Amino acid sequence: MELYHLRTFVTVAEEGHLTRASERLFTSQPAVSAHIKALEEELGVTLFDRTPRGMQLTPAGEKLLATARATMASADDFLLQARSMHNELIGTVRIGLNTDARFLRLIPLQAALAERHPQLELEFMAGNTGANVPALRVGRLDASFVSGECADPLLASWVLCEEELVVAAPSGWQDRLQAPEVEDLAREPWVFTTEDCAHYGVMRALFESHGCKPRKTVLANQEDALAAMIEGGVGLGIMRRELVEAAQAEGRLHLVPITLPSVSLRFACLKKRANDPLLDAVLAEVAAVWGLPIAEERRAAV
Numbered sequence: 001m002e003l004y005h006l007r008t009f010v011t012v013a014e015e016g017h018l019t020r021a022s023e024r025l026f027t028s029q030p031a032v033s034a035h036i037k038a039l040e041e042e043l044g045v046t047l048f049d050r051t052p053r054g055m056q057l058t059p060a061g062e063k064l065l066a067t068a069r070a071t072m073a074s075a076d077d078f079l080l081q082a083r084s085m086h087n088e089l090i091g092t093v094r095i096g097l098n099t100d101a102r103f104l105r106l107i108p109l110q111a112a113l114a115e116r117h118p119q120l121e122l123e124f125m126a127g128n129t130g131a132n133v134p135a136l137r138v139g140r141l142d143a144s145f146v147s148g149e150c151a152d153p154l155l156a157s158w159v160l161c162e163e164e165l166v167v168a169a170p171s172g173w174q175d176r177l178q179a180p181e182v183e184d185l186a187r188e189p190w191v192f193t194t195e196d197c198a199h200y201g202v203m204r205a206l207f208e209s210h211g212c213k214p215r216k217t218v219l220a221n222q223e224d225a226l227a228a229m230i231e232g233g234v235g236l237g238i239m240r241r242e243l244v245e246a247a248q249a250e251g252r253l254h255l256v257p258i259t260l261p262s263v264s265l266r267f268a269c270l271k272k273r274a275n276d277p278l279l280d281a282v283l284a285e286v287a288a289v290w291g292l293p294i295a296e297e298r299r300a301a302v
Contacts, residue, residue, distance in 0.1 A: 001042055003075055006068045008035035009047060013065050014154075017054040024138040077275060091278045092121040096132035096144030099223055103240070104145055104265075105289050112285045120281060128221060130196030136268060143269040143282060148198030150266050157268035160290045164241035165202055165263065167256035170233045174254040182210040185258070189217035189235035191226055198263040199238040206260065227253075 012021040012032065022029045040047050047061035057065065097104060106124060113120055125141060132144040137154055150157040167185065169177050177185075186207055192214075193200045207214050217235045220226040230237045231252050238260070247253035267286050273279055287293065 001039065003072070005035050005039040005042075006072055008032055009039055009061075010065065010068050010072060012036060012048065012055050013057055013061065016056070021055075026139070073272075076272075089117045089277055089281055090119045092123060093142045093278050093282050094123045094125055094140070095282070096125050096127050096135060096141040096146075098127060098129045098132060098145050098147055099240075103242075108289050109285055112288060113282065116285070117281050120278065128194075129198060130194050133196075133268075136270060139270075142273075143267065143279060146266050146268050148201060148263045148266075150268050154270055154272070155268050156271045156274075157266040158292065159264045159266055160286075160292065161265050162262040163198075163265050165199060165238055165260045166241045166244050167236055167258055167260065168227075168230050168239045168244045168247075169236050169254040169256050170230060171248070171251055171254050172233065177254065177256050179257060182206060182258070183212055185236065185256070186210075186212040186214050188215065190214040191229045191235045191237040192216050192219045193226065193238070194219065194221050197221075202260055202263060203238050 008021070008025060011024055012018065015021040015024060018029050018032050022032045025032065036047060043064075045060040045064075046058050047064065048055045049058055097106075101107065101124075110122060113122060125135075127135070127144075129146040129148060132141060132146055133150070133152060133155070135141040136144050137152065145160075146157065147163060169188075177188075190203070192203075203214060214236075218229060220229050220237075223239075226237050227239065227243065227247070229235065230239070231247070236256070241255075244253050244255045248255050267283070269279055269283075
């Protein structure tokens, strides 16, 4: 029996689907099937029932899953203990970004980690919340900044701050948007973000609460593209207050006087990597940069 057979078994059980398991394991679907078949033959039991909806654990598989998870956890702890014997942390941490570097405080974060852990290599990967969460689940990212709720059971997350959101309009629309009603805003053209973006959720809730829908003109999934579209007169959009206030002071945007709820900026990682010394180091510095007790919250969460 090989450890990778157990890892495949646990992953298929968690995903319930060969294709999703193969994506998470960075291998082919035939390889995943072969691992499961080899493990079933060695154990002499059937672990899964193949159904049209995916892979369903058999009673034997259900009983063995907890032991398999414990075995994998022990193997991971063994590896982490060996790594911790080095005087310096050596490795790479890939961190997903969902907005601009200044707001995420990346410069002080990088400086602190470079000073304390010079052998630790950081890779900041541009993206958005909707793309970062699945990338965390399958291991393409080690940690990520995300906005909004983070209800994924595989992830642990910590609130860094609340993002104040506002409706932004082209500067030339100021006169017609002095004191608008929500119904008035629904008749204006809008620049949408994707549905997995926290800003989209705020926009949808605003209009649903008043029984109307905004008029979609174009979709812009990147913050700079969204701002450029609004500034160029394409339509209204949801942006962070500080960005709109700065652009308004320069005469490029208009902040529409209507109140929106805030969304939480979070830092997230996989729960199962609770004892990883590389993530411990990163989380410690994220906590210091943001002035938050993340270490204590992390121990409670995992």
